[in-house]
Amino acid sequence: MQVIGWIVLLLVVVGAVVLGIPAIRKSLLSRPLLGKFRRILPQMSDTERDALEAGTVWWEGELFRGRPDWDKLLAFPKPQLTQEERAFMDLQVEQACALVDDWEITHRTGDLPPEAWAYIKKEGFLGMIIPKSFGGLGFSAYAHSEVMTKLSTRSSALAVTVMVPNSLGPAELLLHYGTDDQKNHYLPRLANGDEIPAFALTSPWAGSDAAAIPDYGVVCRGEWQGREVLGMRVTWDKRYITLAPVCTLLGLAFRLYDPEGLLGNQKDIGITCALVPSDHPGVETGRRHFPLNAMFMNGPTRGHDVFMPLDFIIGGPKMAGQGWRMLMECLAAGRSISLPSSNAGMARMTARAVGGYARVRSQFGVPVGRFEGVEEALARIGGHAYVAEAARTMTAGAVDLGEKPSVASGIVKYHVTERARLVVNDGMDVIGGKGICLGPSNFLGRAYQQIPIGITVEGANILTRSLIIFGQGATRCHPYVLAEMQAVREPSPQKALHDFDAAFWGHVRFVISNVLRAGWHGLTAGRWAAQPSNADAATGHYYRQLSRVSSAFALLSDMSMLILGGSLKRRESLSARLGDVLSQMYLASAALKRYEDEGRQGDDLPLLHWAVQDALFRAQTAMDGLLRNFPNRLAAVVLRRWVFFWGLPFAVPDDRLGQKIARLLTEPGPARDRLTRDCYLPATADEPVGAIEMALAATLAAEEAQAKLRQIDKSGLLAGNPLANVRDMTEAAHAAGALTDDEYAVLRRRDTLRDTVVRVDDFPFDVLSTDSTPPGGQA
Known part of the structure; x- marks a missing residue:
């Protein structure tokens, strides 16, 4: 035994020397490991690297490291409107909503009325993100999000028409990358509505794989404004381009080639973004698609061998080939606002209107909102609406803090649109036959039709979940993975070894700490896990359980990457489940942040409890699914016992909690008003939502x-x-x-x-053959 003791001591000393002295560690361990990493790490294209490195890491990074700092979360300032922004919400946004009739737009005219177009141009709706120095409103990201949310409670066509000029498009790209001449010329015109922008990215052959766009330009000489200039001949065929049928300024993404070397030695310059007037010779716009009766302007654009000067490139010739990075960096911010806002607004209005309807409508002498089956649906409507709003607000606030949260933007885009789908589906079930008969009295039918639009655009949800959230998150949010990858690709041998040594051994320490932490939290059921220093009795348990899930997630992520290696990228179902865990932690964090920011309102606790319990259960389901399908069964068994020592701890929200939420939705009160604030509520019974509001008050009276x-x-x-x-x-x-x-x-x-x-609308027998049918045509 004494000999064994000396051997163990010797091994410990040798290990300490090898690991503790950098020169020895680098020579004996890090250098060979670096070589092995270089052999096994898959090659990464420039577009993949741009996508991975775009944007910033925010709160999702804290969740990824297994030990979130909850005080840091609660210290983020509460997003708030300025007096000017609040006044705009109360006056201009309210008036814009009053100028449109969703039934008229979706069934008869197929467009906003002329007075609405004129109003949103005149009042600066199309230039909310443009600084005041260029004639725009200079609103914060949160204000932009608030405006979009309220417009969406009235009309999708109105919301999308305002959304696109303020999201990923010419204005945002010009602000970040345009030349001074481009900014001075275009930004004031975009701000006052003299220019209507559209941005053309998607092609029939490259939808979600936008980096593979086949549209191309060739650098050449040609005539422009009576003189020969260096330019490019561009050919494109794009579809699904919002505002393309009515745009005056087309943003265009294409791959630029220089076969004659007119710009240098690089033949394939790369993806490039240009601004092209829609009346430029050869540009084709004007035809339209009909996106599921939303009736916002959307259509194809084409051009063949269209000559344009290099000055059309956003940022000028020096930015040729930088288009993909430009798009990725801007998308992180834009995707954090546009679709989360519009879908949170849709969920908000559904909660308000369906809750009121369920109290007004009676069956068997009882309001339908009192039936337990309906209460279940109302609970889901309220809970999902609460968390969708929380995630939208928190992420928009991050943009105002200077973040471009690339992973968080994917989370809110996917999950807020999916939650809105669940909310609207449940709403349709509650209102029954009222919902399936279209007409001016139907307040939910068009939303039900239009929900798939948000699911599909700005990255289809299936691919966002299975490829983007964890695929990008594992690299960006992990404390060491991106540093290891960058070190492997570092051309300087000395710097590569130094950086790899720091990243790899930091990663080793990180894994060991998470193994111990996850095991301890699994054994103790998270009773001593981290929570904020000022957590109250109602929420402290949730923070501790989220800390527990975070440590388990960090462990499962590292073990998945270690055991499966590069094949994890191809195992999309496993990657998606890991992304689900990260997403549910983010959503629960947002719900808790909302509760704190709103002053710990006791009336809102049923909504908070439901939201966090649902998120914990969904995270648990994702981890359980990962382990059930993990290829290495021995590792799966060990990991399951390590993180779930006493079994699966979380359950779905119970019926009593659901009943409280149902009451909250069906009875006027502060909690209902907070949940559904800034909905557009017409003050007349001639409007279906206005009628519900008035009928609810009358029913209670x-x-x-x-x-x-x-x-x-x-x-x-x-x-x-x-x-x-x-x-x-x-x-x-x-x-x-x-x-x-x-x-x-x-x-x-x-x-x-x-x-x-x-009331349900009825129409003449020949309604479909009258001029009430939406205008059409094959694009």
């Missing part, structure tokens, strides 16, 4: 009189009266003198508004 009416019915006083039925009971009771005039008036108002709410 009539509760006492309605209780009396039920007693009258049970008493037999009206027996044999043909009016004594569900529809005309009020008339019969009043005629019999059983109701006072005031009670009768209250009930009649309730009945009139209720009938307006439940």
